[in-house]
Amino acid sequence: MNAYAIYAGKRLLQFALVVFIGINLAFIITHSTPIDPVEQTVATATAFGSTSPEAVEMMRQSLRELYGLGGSLWGQYAVFWKRIVVGDFGPSLSAFPTPVSVLINRALPWTIGLLTVSTILAWILGNLLGGLAGYYRDSKILKIAGIVAMGIHPIPYYIVAFVLLVVFGYLWPVLPITGGSQMNVQWGWNATFILSVLRHSILPVISLVLVGIGGWFMGMRSLVSNVVTEDYVTYAELAGVSRRRILGAYVMRNALVPQVTGLAMSLGSIFNGAIITEQVFGYPGIGTLLISAVHTGDYSLVIGIASVSIIAVSVCVLVIDLLYPLLDPRVKVS
Amino acid sequence: MRTLGSLALALVLASAGVPALAQEPISNLPRNQTLIVENPEGTIKNAGWFNIWAVNAGGQSTGLHQLAMDTFWYIDPQRGLDGVWMNSLASDKPIYNADFTEMTVKLRPGIFWSDGVEFTSADVVYTAELHMKTNGMRWSAPFQINVASVSAPDRNTVVFKLKKPNSRFHALFTVRWNAVWMMPKHIFEKVADPLKFDFNKPVSLGAYVLHSYDPNGKWFIWQMREDWQRTTLGRYGQPGPKYVAYVDPGPPDKRVIAQMNHELDIIHDTSAEGMFTLAKQSKTSRGWFKGFPYAHPDPTLPSVIFNDQNELFKDRRVRWALALVIDIKAVSMASYRGAATISAIAIPPTGTHTESYHAPMEAWLKAFELDTGKRKIKPYNPEVGKEIAEMLRPSLGDQIPKDPKEIAKSFGTGWWRPNPQAATELLQAAGFSKRGGDWYTPDGKVFTVKIVVEGEARPVMTRAGSMIAQQWRQFGIDAKTDVAQGTMNDRRASGDFDTIISWSVETWGGHPDLSFFLDSWHSQFVSLPGKSQTPRNWQRWSSPQLDKIIEQIRTVGFDDPKSLELGREYVKLMVQEMPVIPLMAYNVFTVMDETYWTGYPSAETDPYTDPVPNWGNSRAMMVKLKPTKQ
Numbered sequence: 001m002n003a004y005a006i007y008a009g010k011r012l013l014q015f016a017l018v019v020f021i022g023i024n025l026a027f028i029i030t031h032s033t034p035i036d037p038v039e040q041t042v043a044t045a046t047a048f049g050s051t052s053p054e055a056v057e058m059m060r061q062s063l064r065e066l067y068g069l070g071g072s073l074w075g076q077y078a079v080f081w082k083r084i085v086v087g088d089f090g091p092s093l094s095a096f097p098t099p100v101s102v103l104i105n106r107a108l109p110w111t112i113g114l115l116t117v118s119t120i121l122a123w124i125l126g127n128l129l130g131g132l133a134g135y136y137r138d139s140k141i142l143k144i145a146g147i148v149a150m151g152i153h154p155i156p157y158y159i160v161a162f163v164l165l166v167v168f169g170y171l172w173p174v175l176p177i178t179g180g181s182q183m184n185v186q187w188g189w190n191a192t193f194i195l196s197v198l199r200h201s202i203l204p205v206i207s208l209v210l211v212g213i214g215g216w217f218m219g220m221r222s223l224v225s226n227v228v229t230e231d232y233v234t235y236a237e238l239a240g241v242s243r244r245r246i247l248g249a250y251v252m253r254n255a256l257v258p259q260v261t262g263l264a265m266s267l268g269s270i271f272n273g274a275i276i277t278e279q280v281f282g283y284p285g286i287g288t289l290l291i292s293a294v295h296t297g298d299y300s301l302v303i304g305i306a307s308v309s310i311i312a313v314s315v316c317v318l319v320i321d322l323l324y325p326l327l328d329p330r331v332k333v334s
Numbered sequence: 335m336r337t338l339g340s341l342a343l344a345l346v347l348a349s350a351g352v353p354a355l356a357q358e359p360i361s362n363l364p365r366n367q368t369l370i371v372e373n374p375e376g377t378i379k380n381a382g383w384f385n386i387w388a389v390n391a392g393g394q395s396t397g398l399h400q401l402a403m404d405t406f407w408y409i410d411p412q413r414g415l416d417g418v419w420m421n422s423l424a425s426d427k428p429i430y431n432a433d434f435t436e437m438t439v440k441l442r443p444g445i446f447w448s449d450g451v452e453f454t455s456a457d458v459v460y461t462a463e464l465h466m467k468t469n470g471m472r473w474s475a476p477f478q479i480n481v482a483s484v485s486a487p488d489r490n491t492v493v494f495k496l497k498k499p500n501s502r503f504h505a506l507f508t509v510r511w512n513a514v515w516m517m518p519k520h521i522f523e524k525v526a527d528p529l530k531f532d533f534n535k536p537v538s539l540g541a542y543v544l545h546s547y548d549p550n551g552k553w554f555i556w557q558m559r560e561d562w563q564r565t566t567l568g569r570y571g572q573p574g575p576k577y578v579a580y581v582d583p584g585p586p587d588k589r590v591i592a593q594m595n596h597e598l599d600i601i602h603d604t605s606a607e608g609m610f611t612l613a614k615q616s617k618t619s620r621g622w623f624k625g626f627p628y629a630h631p632d633p634t635l636p637s638v639i640f641n642d643q644n645e646l647f648k649d650r651r652v653r654w655a656l657a658l659v660i661d662i663k664a665v666s667m668a669s670y671r672g673a674a675t676i677s678a679i680a681i682p683p684t685g686t687h688t689e690s691y692h693a694p695m696e697a698w699l700k701a702f703e704l705d706t707g708k709r710k711i712k713p714y715n716p717e718v719g720k721e722i723a724e725m726l727r728p729s730l731g732d733q734i735p736k737d738p739k740e741i742a743k744s745f746g747t748g749w750w751r752p753n754p755q756a757a758t759e760l761l762q763a764a765g766f767s768k769r770g771g772d773w774y775t776p777d778g779k780v781f782t783v784k785i786v787v788e789g790e791a792r793p794v795m796t797r798a799g800s801m802i803a804q805q806w807r808q809f810g811i812d813a814k815t816d817v818a819q820g821t822m823n824d825r826r827a828s829g830d831f832d833t834i835i836s837w838s839v840e841t842w843g844g845h846p847d848l849s850f851f852l853d854s855w856h857s858q859f860v861s862l863p864g865k866s867q868t869p870r871n872w873q874r875w876s877s878p879q880l881d882k883i884i885e886q887i888r889t890v891g892f893d894d895p896k897s898l899e900l901g902r903e904y905v906k907l908m909v910q911e912m913p914v915i916p917l918m919a920y921n922v923f924t925v926m927d928e929t930y931w932t933g934y935p936s937a938e939t940d941p942y943t944d945p946v947p948n949w950g951n952s953r954a955m956m957v958k959l960k961p962t963k964q
Contacts, residue, residue, distance in 0.1 A: 066470045
């Protein structure tokens with residue numbers, strides 16, 4: 001247990017270092033961008049109306065003060081870390097004075113909901129079909145399933161999404177192609193809203209599952225193909241254990257360990273958002289928010305989203321690292 | 335294997351039930367009483383924010399400024415409901431004193447906020463004074479620069495005393511897209527910090543009130559006020575749509591699909607290809623023009639803008655040489671697939687400008703001579719509009735008008751005749767030389783020109799830039815496009831470009847006065863190289879002659895005929911100096927679906943307003959639209 005404590009301590013230090021470096025990189029990158037949030041705001045505010053040059057110059061100065069961009073970069077860096085340690089990302093510069101945390105909290109549930117469902121669905125279907133295909137190698141249906149999965153997997157995601165849009169939005173318009181719910185539906189835990197959200201998530205989920213399933217399928221099929229050659233599988237067959245039991249209890253269970261790791265990593269990266277999915281399907285979420293923040297030079301919001309993502313992925317990796325020695329006896333703590 | 339069979343069966347059964355999933359785009363609202371409009375702002379990240387006086391804190395064209403806001407005056411970019419000038423909250427035009435240091439406004443009585451409180455001069459005084467004492471509000475700066483004091487002698491009169499003479503002070507309160515919107519004193523005076531107040535739910539001065547909105551910022555629904563007669567739109571009759579929904583339908587392809595499914599009544603703008611698809615496949619869709627070129631020419635003038643502080647472009651002969659290498663017909667085809675309305679002069683060919691400027695200047699343009707250093711040429715070709723029409727006629731047939739007036743309205747009149755020989759002479763006169771097919775600058779370097787374009791955010795302008803770069807390359811100039819994407823605003827303001835495809839000319843459209851953009855072109859506002867330039871003189875051009883014209887315009891009234899004369903002087907100077915190369919109007923492919931609504935504005939039958947629905951002026955549409963299905 002002593003060795004495990006040292007191992008856990010090292011992993012925790014690694015975690016803290018990764019998060020610190022990641023957030024610093026986010027600060028440096030956002031502050032190096034040529035997009036000036038004040039210039040974006042001025043451009044939007046003066047794009048159409050009649051504003052004299054003196055007034056625009058005055059607006060620039062007052063916005064710079066309002067957004068807290070007046071001081072030196074080091075001063076901004078110090079303020080930034082003071083806020084970060086108390087979990088405050090400050091106000092959004094493109095939706096001033098609304099706090100960044102409010103915007104992220106509003107968008108995050110949509111992304112988590114969409115990506116959790118699609119990731120788990122793709123994982124279950126991919127592993128199930130991949131496991132079956134690896135074990136029942138002579139099945140024609142599973143061979144076809146393999147060809148389909150491998151055929152769709154390399155197609156760029158946006159093409160799959162666009163085909164779905166055209167088919168179900170135009171040729172056979174039975175599914176909504178934009179938004180997270182129907183217009184004028186009352187938000188809350190009511191059947192109308194829940195059904196509307198489910199309806200609007202069908203196409204984004206299908207697109208993600210279609211593209212995601214192939215990777216899991218191929219990975220699992222390869223793993224199962226290796227496991228079935230193990231001695232204990234041969235002995236089980238010779239001992240007359242049923243094929244279904246061999247597949248479930250002996251083959252799949254052993255082959256799943258690396259796939260579980262992959263699932264954990266995928267779930268961690270959910271917090272990155274699904275930028276293309278959200279853009280193509282007009283789905284609300286963290287990806288849409290991030291794109292808007294980048295276009296408007298909203299440092300605070302970009303850093304907020306990047307930080308949430310960095311922390312989420314790092315936490316997932318940490319949890320896997322900490323659990324692995326406890327779950328899999330083959331992994332030794334050295 | 336039985337599991338797989340069950341799965342397949344489940345999928346078949348599920349797909350059979352899919353049609354049941356089809357629904358109306360809006361829940362619990364009658365579609366035949368609801369107008370669905372695209373909001374080009376897209377998804378509003380801070381949807382619950384309706385305090386429009388805080389800069390960019392929330393959405394503007396979510397219906398908020400079209401349906402719930404109001405101010406003294408509107409100038410329509412087209413003909414207007416009863417004329418171009420609309421007295422809205424004001425009952426008359428602005429009244430200035432002799433030296434333009436005081437402006438008096440008479441207010442229209444009987445106008446009420448949606449919560450039943452009467453609108454009075456106290457609201458105006460409150461709006462002005464709050465902006466004067468608060469930094470960081472949308473219109474703080476213009477109030478602080480211009481206004482010495484504001485007073486209300488009675489409930490229906492407001493007097494602004496100005497710090498210095500300003501004959502165009504009323505422009506601050508005159509809607510051309512937007513203007514200073516009046517604030518409800520009775521709401522904001524109870525607020526501790528007006529910059530941190532979300533104004534949710536907004537109290538409206540327009541004919542509609544907020545019905546509901548998506549917290550994710552995808553849609554906003556407005557409902558007609560029961561007391562719509564007590565708003566400034568009330569005198570034009572009852573608005574047609576009971577509900578108006580402003581939505582983010584997504585990128586151009588999805589907008590087209592949505593309109594084909596009759597789920598989007600007005601597309602704000604789409605691609606030329608999207609417009610052509612709708613014209614071909616949707617019988618109920620129509621543009622500003624019933625046929626080709628469909629699009630509405632906005633009072634905005636995309637141009638090749640030189641950085642006139644760049645040594646290479648300080649010589650007008652160089653600027654003219656580059657203009658004479660451009661074949662505008664090819665640019666029109668590349669950018670708008672021919673659906674462009676071209677302009678040789680630095681005035682957008684739209685609204686009343688064609689009558690005020692383009693037609694009267696035609697004779698002068700035909701006679702205009704350019705000295706190439708070796709000879710004098712007449713560069714103007716008055717037939718280009720017709721040539722574009724004839725070029726398109728074989729493929730588009732009857733959609734192309736035959737009447738010369740209609741052709742001019744649709745495609746513009748003339749432009750500069752491509753003349754590589756004259757361009758060569760001009761460049762040589764300016765000290766440039768051509769060796770082995772390539773042009774060299776007077777100091778012996780390769781003549782390189784980068785054309786900054788915005789990229790996929792503005793594909794039409796980007797394609798125009800690419801075509802011009804190609805034409806300049808063919809002439810021997812090392813020209814290439816430089817895609818700015820999200821850095822466009824920063825690069826334009828900082829002067830980080832040789833040339834840029836953008837616009838620095840924006841006008842009222844419905845009024846010949848040019849001060850809307852021209853005042854900002856005075857050399858007093860030109861920044862030093864490398865410093866940020868304030869809108870709109872992006873070309874950073876200084877000219878004593880132009881300064882004189884601007885100073886003269888400042889001293890005459892808005893409607894004074896002298897102002898128009900001075901405007902024409904500006905046009906001549908721009909032709910002679912060519913500090914920007916005007917290309918065409920910014921044509922907007924607004925597409926209107928007549929399945930549920932009729933009475934949209936149109937170029938042929940009733941051009942009562944600009945159909946582009948993110949303009950504050952588009953509120954005029956509400957009283958003209960009629961439902962097709964009761």
